[in-house]
Structures are given as structure tokens and as C-alpha cells.
Amino acid sequence: MKACYETKWISANHHELGELPGRFHPVIEKILMSRGVKEAAQMEEFLSESPQLTHDPFQMKGMDKAVTLIIDALNKKQKIVFYGDYDVDGMTSVALLLDFFYPMTSNIEFYIPLREEEGYGLNQEALLEIKEDYQADLVVTVDCGISAVDETEYAKKIGLKLIITDHHMPGDQLPDTVVVNPKQPDCDYPFKELSGCGVAFKLAQALQKRLHIPKTRLTNLLDLVALATVCDVVPLRDENRTMVKYGIQRMRTTQRPGFQALLEVLSIPKDQIGVRELGFRIGPHFNASGRIDDARMGVQLLVTRKRQTALMLAERLRYLNDKRRKIQEMGIDICHQLVVDKFHQHSFLVVDSEELHEGVIGIIAGRLRDAFYRPTLVLTPAKEKGVYTGSGRSVEGFHLFNELKPASHLMERFGGHANACGLKIRQENIHQLRDYLQQRVLKVQEQMPDLLLKKIKVTDHIWPEDLTEEFIETMKRLEPYGMGNEKPYFLMKNIQIGADSHINFMGEEGQHLKISQFMQAGKKNISNIEIISFGISDEHRKLCSKPDAPYDLVFFPQVNEFRGNRRIQMLMLDVKQAVKYPDKA
Template sequence: MQKRWVLKPKSNSNKVIHLKSELGVNDIVANLLVSREIETFEQAKYFFRPSLDHLHDPFLMKDMSVAISRIEKAIGNKEKILIYGDYDVDGTTAVSVVYSFFRTFHSRIEFYIPDRYAEGYGISTQGIDYAAENGFSLIIALDCGIKAIDKIGYANTKGIDFIIGDHHLPGETIPNAVAVLDPKRVDCEYPYKELSGCGIGFKIIQAFVLKNNMDLETAYQYLDLVAVSIASDIVPITGENRTLTHFGLKKLNTNPSVGFRALIDLSSNRTRTFTVNDIVFQIGPRINAAGRIEHAKDAVRLLISKSEEEAKNFSSAVDDQNNVRKDFDLTITKEALSIIESSSENQRRKSTVLYKSDWHKGVIGIVASRLTEKYYRPTVILTQTNGHIAGSARSVIGFDLYEALSECSDLLDQFGGHKYAAGLTMREENISLFQQKFEDVVQKTIKPEMLQQEVSIDLEIQFKDIDSKLYRILKQFEPFGPQNEAPVFMSKDVRIIGSAYIVGNNHLKLTAVQDGSPAFECIAFGLAEHFDHIQRQLPFDICYTVEENNWRGKKNLQLNIKAIRY
């Protein structure tokens, strides 16, 4: 599929000129910084030189003082504390951080992760009943709870106090808990709003450490877990998240927890430096697989492991679950693609809604993402579970999936999520009605350009602008992620030198030059369809990122081509 090229608006020229003068950098670097709202020397220093001193005072978060006082009271009175969290990477890392910290000086502590299939997302009645039956008087809920009005009310009738640490958008009413920590509360003045759920957990232990005059290193030792949560939960890597990720990656690559060390040993790049991308594709899926296939408590047991032997055993179990997840993923994706490809009507649609009763509920979200990537249109994958139909939905850039599902709410029992991802349930007899109504809504509201993948380009540059100095500065823009993506450049009228090659399944390898500039080796993943054109020595345009290729100890700059046009 040909991608739509979108060149970002030019940065304010006065701001670029001012920053060039202040920093002594060239146009390219100054433009990239201004587009990231970095416009002064101080802001650039903050960006390029992250420091743990940049972390905000956790007591700026509403209810933090109340939360710490309640935890101190529980510890002083030897109450039983239950650390409760969601079953995804963010939830399990959050539970692992808070549980690991407090168990070092409070023995009456346990953790609880709800079962994805029996209990579903968030705080459950079963979880509260478990706490009541086992004598827990305080629950610290992480990465969930901000809308659990009824459940917190139920816990109050059982004499159980709740501290909620969440990062999702609150509803109109805040739960009646002892403390509700969420920077997105309208009455919370905490200066950074985009922390992960695990980030909220970290702020709790940071606050406890500060209140009790402890060494801050006792909190910083968990930054590898925080970095994994930030990367896996796709939150913005800006501001405080960028600082936490920077130092978390340092720990992950130099002195990881024994749980992560065991996972790294199972990964394909255990000898290389881990990046945000590696977390997203290698560590995150393994942790997530536990909750998708068996139970997410296996992931927590791995992450809180104290010995290498213990971690190795749990990592093997988690890796086995990930292999099962991959098999389900591969099989179901293949079946779903076959359904679309065997029907001309399905191919003509502007949406995809597919149902099969035996598809595994734990992977339908992944399958929905894969089909969205393949056909680039709003997608819903449905399966049968516990006597009802459950679905996972994914959208394309610019299309409000939540709003589209709202239009179909008369056919749904429940739905929830946001603009680009959602979950839903319905009765079996409504499947075909929903399939048609969802298609009608999409057809009526989606813009044609939304059905074409886009590549967002930072700047047009010349090959002569690319050198090792530029690359060294670009490296300092890391860690890359949402709202701080690796810069994508465009260069026009380039040609190959010598021959291009198709490598692997569908990739291009070539050497390109532009107007007598230095030649650059290039890799173009999934773009072998352009082989015939460029092999004829015809000019073409490319957009790409600048990378360093390290092959058998030999390093050279390489362009990673994202799209080709002519």
C-alpha cells in the first residue's frame, strides 16, 4: 500500500534562528528542537542532559500526603496490605515496583492481579471479597480504579480502605477512596500529566522515601521496571517520562533486576543495547503473554524474583506462554486474512468486523492491530467467551473509534476504550447487525485520506547534510517514542549505485547517492515492490531515518527507508 507523505509544518523561523544562535547548532537540529517545543538554551539543556533532579516533587500530586500517611499507619499497625493491579505490562510492573519496595520492611503484604477472563479489567468484586476474607484492611490499586465508583463503595462496606494510583482519564465523579492519585484529575496540580500506571507507583515510593529520609537509590533501583511500563503502554516520552525512561534504560542495560536479566537472556539481542523499540517488541510481549494465556501473576512473580534461579524458572514459563500466544496470533491472523481475501464484499468495505467462536480472547486485540496495519481501516475482531461475544477494536489515524462504537451502542452490552483502541461485548444475535451498522457509520464519517497510511516527515534535507556529527546529535534525542519519534527526513531525486537486492522475505538493500553527494547504504523493510523501478537507475524520492549499522565490528551510517515514491 502506497503511503501518504505528510511533511510537518515549518517551525517558526525566528525561533529557529534564535536557537541556532544560542546553541551553535545547524538549521536541521534547530528545526527539530523547535518542532518539539524546545526553544531556549535552558529547555535544550533539560532535553539533552536528563537528570534525576528533574523529577517532580511527588507531594505536588493531589492526595499524595494522605496516601503516604495511610500507608505509614498500616505499616505501624501491622495491617495486611494488598497491592492490586491490572494484568497488562503497565499493571504488572506497577504492582512489582510497589510490592517489592514495601515488602523489604513490611511482611504482611501480598499482591493481587485479576483474572483477565473470570474477572475482567480493573477492580473486581472477587478481588475485594478475597481481601475481606483474608483480613486485608488496605488495598493499593495501580493502573486501574479511577472509575470504580461502585466497587470502592462495596469495599467501604467491607471495612477495606483503598488508595488508587491510576493514570487514566477520570469520570465526573472521583471514587470515595482514602486517596486517589491521578495527575489527570481536574483538581490535581501535578505538573506532568502523562505518567504511566507504573510511574504513579514509582511516585508513591519516591514520596515514601522522601517523607522518611531514606536514600533515594532505594526508589531509583526500580527505574528499569518504570521504563518498561512507559515503553509498553505507549505513553508520551516527554518531560518526566523521558527522564524516567532515560535512566530506566541505563539500568536495564547495565544492572537490570534479576527478572529482566532472565528475560533479556531469552531475547534475540541479548548482546546489544536495549532501546524503547526492543522493549516494545521483545520484553513487553513476553510479560503481556502471561495474562493473555494463563495468569498475569506469573509475570509479577518473575519481576519480583530475588534469585537468578527463581527468575530463570518463571522466565521459562512466561516465555512458553509467549510462544503459545504467538501460535494463536499466527493462526488466527491467517484465518482472518483468509476470510477477507475470499470475499470481494469484505475487501470493498471501509471497515473490518470478523467473528469466529473459537478464536482465543487473549490475542484478538493483537489480531485486530495486524489487520488494521494490513488493510488500514477500522477493525473489530469478535469471539465467544463465557457465554457472550467479546470484541477488540482498533482504529486508524484520525478516526474516532470510540465515537463510532457509541453510534452502535444499541447493539452492544458494554464498550469502553478511547479514540484508537476499544473493547466491547454483545449478544450473538447482534453480530451481523453490528457488522452492517458499524460499516455504515464508518462509511458515513471516515475521510478518504484516513484510509491511507501516512508517513510523517520532519524535514527535507540533502544527502550532503548527513554526517557523523549530525548522527551523534540525533542520538542525543533518544529515547525515542510517542511525541519524540526518531526524526524522519525526506530526500528527492536519489539514484542507486550498482545493483539493488531483495533480501529476506520482502526487503530491499541498496546504495543511494544524490547529486554527487556521498553514497549511503540503505535498507528498506517491506518495500521490495519498488525493485524494478530503482533497478533501472531511475530517480526516486525517499523518506528515512539515519542509523548506525554495526556489522562484524564495522560501523557505518545507514539510511532506514520508510517509504519510496517516484
């Protein structure tokens, strides 16, 4: 799917940052200061291979009550059921608590609803099943429940104790039970952006402290937290960064049979595991089980101690992910054509189709958002007659959850945060919601005229001679990259493709580009740096193919090693016709 939007380059204003501490490379310090890391000690922590930043779990509102209730249930040998969501965050949260509790009690089980039959979050039928069939006394939710007001009252009615742990934005009314969520009102917890699994980990940490359990029980769980934190796209800052760094280290030496089996099936070497592998290769296989089958398979893979069982489940997840991809691509084609035919003039894309699989509408919404750079909601019929399920993705500056709240009367239910949402709506209300969201985008555009321009944040202008292997190696200290700690992009000006340049279009459709040997400002031949672009647009293809036409390039620097040869590469993000710039002073 080709991109259909304009871009705006935003250069960092380093003059507003103040004086640099002078402890590290100046570019590194500029990047950190622009992200709110301004003191030398904070920078040392951020760049450390052994970060220590974490917070006392008992600072989280409701934590003390939750721990007391759980310990009471353990002492009375009561049945505890962990109730999770059907995505990576929910599966890892359930697996984390199962792993943590098993040495203390075997009187535990878990429940994850089926996406198509039950939908997201708590439901009364499931609670009744947990009470009667599971013979449960206490339910602990993970990654869900913050909006389950009616379901909480029902749990009380049938004699089921309930603890809600969640990380989603609360609505106007909280469930009347013990709630552990850093985003709830009057919660003093200093970091609000944990994943659902991060909140579950803080619950385990609080129990570890109260029960004097060895800390190794916690460190053994960090691989799960890392996977959830990356896949749920929460900011890689503060203690999220601490947990992800240690979690990736643990995964590279993992003894967890489920991870070992999946890495083997996917041919991923342990030493290559990083944020990209977690987010784009490992995570989607877990999500596939929840999207088109049963998320319990993902939990079983994470907690099994039997290699043969792990291999069988890993192969099943690979099959489901392949199936998911085919369903997804078909749905993307359908929705893309609907946008072109019906909604191409809309500033908020609300696309509904009966031909979509409910399990992939979130992915489709994200792909449409990325292709057209407009907030997007994709809807398809739910199991209930006359009701549609929707999943939305937004752009920077348009807070999806906040914008939907005033229209809550149009929906059966909804939840989410700034960048994503899920909802149920009656078919007859879709048109009204579409009109409302269209008007809201136009209203926000009055204050933010560039709302629907994709912003590319440029860290600094760099000259070819400054782009060295040593500099790129120093940049690695900023990893892992992800939401809230994005890759820093640089600008190189007045690049020219000349007669001596080697231009190579690669891929089955020539969709990738490699340029070797180019010039800068018509003066200097650059032969030690390559320009690489994956998925180049037609506009960029034409621009880069004009002989001697100068252009400006935004890129991420990397070193590529192939058969013992190392080359510095500029991984191109965007390119534009050059404007007149002064020479280097």
C-alpha cells in the same frame, strides 16, 4: 501481512517554528521545536544524558489522602493488597510497590485477575476473596479501577478500604473512594501521560518524601518504570523521558535477578538494551504470561531474589511467548481473510470470530490496523454466554474512547483512551455497534478527508553530502525514541537506480532490499551510502527495480558496523515516483 493503504507525506513547516535558538545542530533544533520544545533551556534538558525534569507527586489530586491512608495502615500493621492488570504495565506496577514496601512491612500481597476467567479490572468475587482469604484491610489498585464504580461500593459493603491508582481516561462517574489519576477532573498535575507504573512510582515517591526514605529506594525502581512506559506506548516526553532514560541506564547494570535471567535466556547483551528491546523483545514475554496463562508469573520473575527461580520463570515466559506467537499468527490469518471476504469496504473494521484466543485479540487488532490503516475492533466469545470480548486499535485523528462513549448503552463495559480500547458486548449488539462505528468514521472523514491515509511526517529534505556519520551521531541525542518522540524521517529526492547499482533482495521470500551505489538527479554517483528496506511491498519492489526511474525516498539514517566496516544506511520507510524538483541552490 502486506500493507493495503495509501500514504501521505507531510513536510514540516519550519517557517512556523520561529527563530532557532542556535545552541545545537539546526536540524535537531527544528525537530525539538516541532515537538513543543522551544526554549534553549528546555532543549538542554531534553538532550541531556542526566535529565532532571520531574514533578511533585503531591500535585496529583488524591495523593495526599492516599499517602495518609497507607501510612495509617502501616502504623496499624494492617494487610495491604496491590491489585493490578495482567499486562506489562500492571505487572511492573505491582512489582514496583512490592519492592518499595517490603523493607517497611511483610504484611503485603498482590492480586492479578485471570484474563479469561475474570476479565479486566476489579471484580466483586476477587474483592471478596481478598477480604476473606487474604484477610486484607486495604486494597491499592494499579493500572486499573478508574471505572469500578459498582465494585467500589461493594468494597465498602464488605469493609474493605480502597485506593485507586490508574492512568486511563475516567468515565462520567468516578468511584467514590480515594482516586490517584492525573487524568481525573480538577487534577492540577502538569503531566497527564504517565503509564500506570508511572503513577505507582509517583505514589512511592510521595511516600518516600513523607517518610524520609532514602532516594536510592526510588532509583532502584526505575528499570520497572522504563519497561512499563515503553510497553504501554505512552509519550516519551516530559518526566516519562526522564524516567525512561535513567531506567534504561539502570537496566544495563541491573542487579534484578529476574531481568538478568530473562536477558540471559533471550541472549540480549545488557549494553544493547534500548527502547526497541524493551518494546519488542522483553515486554512481549511478560505479556505472554497474562495473555495465555497467569500474569502472576511475570510479577514473581520481577521480584524474586533467587537466581534459579528467576531462570525457571524466564524459561517459562519464553515458552509461553513462543506459544502466543503461534496462536497470534493463526488468528491474524483468520481475521485478515475475514476482512478480505466480508469487510474490505468498511472504513471501521469490526471483526468477530469464535476461533480466536481472547489473549491475543489486541495484537490482532493492531496488526489489522497497521495492514489496512483503519480503526479496528476484534471480538471473540468471552466466558459469559452470549457475551463477546473486544479489543480495539485506532488511527491518528479518530479518538477511540470518545467515539465509543455515545454507544456505551450497546456494551456491557468499556474503557481505554485515544488509540486503544477494551470492551464487553452482547453478541446481538455487535452488528449495531459495527454500523455505528462505520457511520462515525464517515462523519469524521467529512472534516478530515485524509483520515484513512497513513501520514508520514517528513522532518526535512537532506542531500547526500549532508548525510555524514557526525550528523547521525548528533541525532542520537534525541533518543530514546518512542510514542510522542518518534524517529525523525528525512526526504532524499530524485534517487535513480542505474546500471552500476547493486540491488539485492534478501530474506527467505526476498522481502528485504539492499541497494548499493545509486545516483541522484542523474548527475552524482553515491557510493558511500546504502539503501535498506525491511518488508518491502510489491509496489515498492517494482518502483525500485525500474532502471533510471527517479524516485523520492523517506528514510531514517543510521550507521551500520559489520566486521569492522562502517557504512551509512538509509533505512527506507516509503518511496514514491519522483516529481520535478529544482536543483540544490
